[in-house]
Amino acid sequence: MDYLLEALGIGISFPGVRALGRVDFRLRRGEIHALMGQNGAGKSTLLKILSGVYRPYEGRVLLRGQETRASSPTEAQRAGISTVHQELNLIPTLSVAENLFLGIQPLRAMRQIDWKKIHKEAEKVLSRLNLKIDVSEQLNSYSVAVQQLVAIARALLFSADVLILDEPTSSLDKEEVSNLFSVMRGLKADGLGIVFVTHFLDQMYEISDRATVLRNGELVGEFEVAKLSRIDLITAMVGEEVSARRAEEKFERRRVAASEPTPLLEVREATRFGAVAPFDLSFNRGEVLGFAGLLGSGRSEAARLIFGVDGLDRGEVRMDGHVIKLSSPHDAIAAGMGFCPEDRKTEGIIGALSVRENIILALQANRGIFNRLSRAEQENIAERFISSLSIKTPNGEQAVRNLSGGNQQKVIIARWLASNLRLLILDEPTRGIDVAAKTEIQKLILTLADEGLAVLFISSELDEVTRCCQRVAVWRDRRKIGELSGDDARVENIMETIARGREESGGENI
Amino acid sequence: MKKFALNIIRSPYFWSLVFLAALFAFNLAFTERFGVVEVKDGRLYGNIIDILRRSVPTMLLGTGMTLVIATGGIDLSVGAIIAVAGAIAALLARGNFHFMIIVLPPLLAAAVAGCWNGFLVAKAGIQPFVATLILMVSGRGVAQLLCGGQIIKFSHPAFEYLSAGYVFGLPFGLYLSAGVLLSVWLLTRRTALGLFIESVGINPVASRHVGISASRIKLLVYVFSGICAGMAGLVLTTEIRGADANNVGLNLELDAVLATVLGGTSMTGGKFYLAGSVVGALIIQTLTTTILARGVARPATLVVKAFVVILISLIQSPSFRAQVLRMGKAGEARA
Structure with missing residues (x-):
């Protein structure tokens, strides 16, 4: 079998971390190949190796059967591997045509730029993507979706054979996504190989032919999407050994606290357009409530709403039965909340103090x-x-x-x-810290709950969630899709809930 | 005492302090009559007193600027606010009103100007450089309109006391700047304000997450910087007994920034050092006085100043020091 792009035994280490180890990745002509994995699984590392950002690495990358050693993104692009990043590498204040031809502008005599040709070629390449726009307009006068297509068009100008799309749909609405997908199908028919990274499972199923799953920097396997059930996919991403590991840890599962007449904090129909669909929640004293879900499932966004970081568009929050004003974190803190954000460095600590x-x-x-x-x-x-x-x-x-x-x-x-804490919100408190400190923090959380604190615990690691929490709210596609408590709050059940989702949700972007 | 000495050595303005001391030592050795302080009519006169007196406006501006820069901002409009405050004061001084009626309206105007800056930065989210540039340009225009394009002369002994008055043998201006410094120090270090300012300057997002209102803090420091500029405007106006809207306080905003930076407060915001800014202001004035006393032509003073500033900045830069250290080690290794 001839592969368009073949990466064999790829590995790379950074100071102190083995980021990727012996990963194989094979891309055929005319296929859309999804690269799946949790945060930190090694997806972006692999993409950066393929697109010439990281060097040196172990293993070999073969493009059309020839070994390639691109040492920069530009070289990789010349060789035929183009990447469209989530944050577009375009210049918003230049025109569409200028963006397309920046660095590869055709010249006339006397090294003058051939603007006529640029505009004609720009229109031509965009029409391949069913896009008819004024190419002399400034790029940022168009929507993100159009800008994304411009980035793809630029890749095509480099006669790309391999197109890497890193989270292309994360900021698109439903219609824009389906438009992008039809463009992708067109390019696929032209014989391109497309690598597609997404955290929306439904979108992956809709468009991809094959999927390669990574976990903790290692290859889990390559699957044919048509034959891959959701539960198998999630198990591959999250790992099945978690259940086994869980048995070894001597954490005693805590009993569900007898529910009180009034919960400490009650969230009703809380909504933020474009971030979280309406959800209800209640927090009890002495209870650890978990949020489970994949990256981008809306769990962090929900936590930010409860803490007043982002404003509520609709709905209300009650503390001890009384509605509280939540226009800033200051209000939440006055009501007795505390928040440990996901990004400790940029949102948590004041480094120089x-x-x-x-x-x-x-x-x-x-x-x-x-x-x-x-x-x-x-x-x-x-x-x-x-x-x-x-x-x-x-x-x-x-x-x-x-x-x-x-x-x-x-x-x-x-x-x-x-401070006068009553509800502690922890978003990924154990990410990026070593195993010993992890266990210590988990124990600390349980002790605090025993002392009467209500805790919201958000984590990507399901075994951690099930170990620490009496009740787990499950999130997917920016909505709360279920709540499991007591003995039901097991890793298998959470994975199944995520896989099943909500019938009508259909992976739409709200 | 030992701890105090250690704190000074570790402070980020230590090298500025060393430089200031060296500058004084140089002058004492080579400039005639530099160290001489005479007593005439119970007032002290001499080069050193003169340096202190002349650095009053920069110290006042530097105090406000230090707090603004600590929040990660900058206030370019202080020179223009000086002109506005001066113009209002001069117009009132001609009317022979009571001291308070001459002094309070300019300060109020300066506070309003600061409030405008603060509003643009904290509420409208305009970059501080641009936001204060607006008033830097338009403020002088307002001052000229008030003066009707003329230099407004006045004679009002009670008002002139600001720069001509002496208390216990020392110029009144010194007490003014010392008083402002002391009250700011108390206000920032004896309340939590200083901590909040630093916190906002270091990490505005995290500060919001702990419940600090960054916009309120920012508004406050710009208002305060405006008031400091107003006071500097009053002092400068009484010095020449007139309002010169075109020239008063010209480029002083840059001296204030310089004093702050020489004093160890980083332009990126964060930890701030009021004492350092005083040292910075003294360096600037001592340098000017020294150069003039050495008989260097006035235009050349700016060049000399620039070299000194480059020198101090390099010495204070940790990355430059590390580089020199590495080069030194490489030299040793070769030898």
């Missing part, structure tokens, strides 16, 4: 500018949490950016524990 200052910051913000905690009080609070959460730092005056990921996470948790 000391551990002490980071810990007392939320409490101080709640007390206001003039009610300053004295230095002695600050040091007391900091010392208390440094020892009770065993935060590893030489002293409280260390800048928090110098701490390891796990310890930074503890500092953020300490920040909330120091």
